[in-house]
Amino acid sequence: MHPRSTSYRGRFAPSPTGPLHFGSMVAAVGSFLQAKSRGGEWLVRMEDLDPPRVVPGAADEILHTLEALGLHWDGAVMFQSRRHGAYEAALNMLERFGAIYPCACSRREIADSSVSGVDGPVYPGTCRAGLPAGRAPRAWRVRVNRRAVEFMDAVQGRVVRDLAADFGDFVVRRADGYFAYQLAVVVDDAEQGISEVVRGADLIESTPRQMHLQDLLGLPTPDYLHLPVALSKQHEKLSKQTFAAPADAVRPASMLYQVLCFLGQDPPPALAESSLDDFWRWAIAHWRVDRVPRVTGAVVETPNAWN
Numbered sequence: 001m002h003p004r005s006t007s008y009r010g011r012f013a014p015s016p017t018g019p020l021h022f023g024s025m026v027a028a029v030g031s032f033l034q035a036k037s038r039g040g041e042w043l044v045r046m047e048d049l050d051p052p053r054v055v056p057g058a059a060d061e062i063l064h065t066l067e068a069l070g071l072h073w074d075g076a077v078m079f080q081s082r083r084h085g086a087y088e089a090a091l092n093m094l095e096r097f098g099a100i101y102p103c104a105c106s107r108r109e110i111a112d113s114s115v116s117g118v119d120g121p122v123y124p125g126t127c128r129a130g131l132p133a134g135r136a137p138r139a140w141r142v143r144v145n146r147r148a149v150e151f152m153d154a155v156q157g158r159v160v161r162d163l164a165a166d167f168g169d170f171v172v173r174r175a176d177g178y179f180a181y182q183l184a185v186v187v188d189d190a191e192q193g194i195s196e197v198v199r200g201a202d203l204i205e206s207t208p209r210q211m212h213l214q215d216l217l218g219l220p221t222p223d224y225l226h227l228p229v230a231l232s233k234q235h236e237k238l239s240k241q242t243f244a245a246p247a248d249a250v251r252p253a254s255m256l257y258q259v260l261c262f263l264g265q266d267p268p269p270a271l272a273e274s275s276l277d278d279f280w281r282w283a284i285a286h287w288r289v290d291r292v293p294r295v296t297g298a299v300v301e302t303p304n305a306w307n
């Protein structure tokens with residue numbers, strides 16, 4: 001069982017696919033301030049679940065950067081690569097309930113026969129009633145039905161989705177054998193006792209699916225807060241520009257200052273020149289969620305200034 005802690009517990013869950021960039025720093029700083037301004041804990045989980053995407057050395061580099069910027073986490077870092085047993089157990093439970101089924105469809109077949117949902121193709125249900133004769137299982141999917149899933153996002157407001165119409169039966173174990181992000185996150189957020197998930201709004205469409213899995217697995221649903229995603233002037237998600245390693249950075253507070261500006265906190269300009277201690281003291285004391293822009297994405301005016 002996973003008792004829901006009464007105190008605040010947040011987390012930052014980077015994928016070690018490269019160094020932290022402005023976009024991931026927004027999620028790191030936003031989740032950290034939300035936790036620390038409530039006297040809560042802030043945990044770090046390394047989402048190294050997808051070996052083909054993991055870049056060797058990136059996890060260490062991310063942790064080093066967080067530490068050097070004064071983003072000190074509570075407890076031990078959780079690594080998803082060491083948690084296969086927990087994901088397997090969750091999958092077995094879903095199978096016992098008859099909630100999942102093997103699927104033989106290739107990406108191509110699905111693309112050819114599906115309609116688009118809010119986050120990619122909606123699976124047409126080809127293998128729902130059993131594998132077609134002569135076809136081998138590839139992925140495992142969880143059944144969804146027509147049902148409104150609703151949550152109140154602390155920044156984005158009320159979100160309502162229809163699982164069947166908007167997503168369809170979705171993958172919990174991939175064709176390559178790896179566990180899907182949706183499953184791992186749900187198992188880990190429960191294991192870490194997370195009371196509120198703070199992350200980028202690029203993941204807002206994952207939340208209804210994660211709530212469905214929490215429901216099936218009997219796990220608590222945390223609160224959700226989706227921050228605006230940092231966009232380039234071309235309105236693309238910022239992901240290539242790296243957040244300069246603080247050890248080499250002349251003024252780490254000036255980089256963090258820009259993240260605070262992006263999050264609508266209106267810091268005094270002098271904060272950009274301050275020590276990290278002074279920076280965090282101000283940022284924690286003045287953090288206000290109601291100042292975070294209520295948008296899913298916003299252009300960063302000077303994304304290279306911290307490079």
Ligand code: GLU
Pocket residue numbers: 012013014015047185198199200203
């Ligand atoms: N690992 C995901 C990312 O780096 C974040 C997952 C989450 O916060 O739920 O985009």
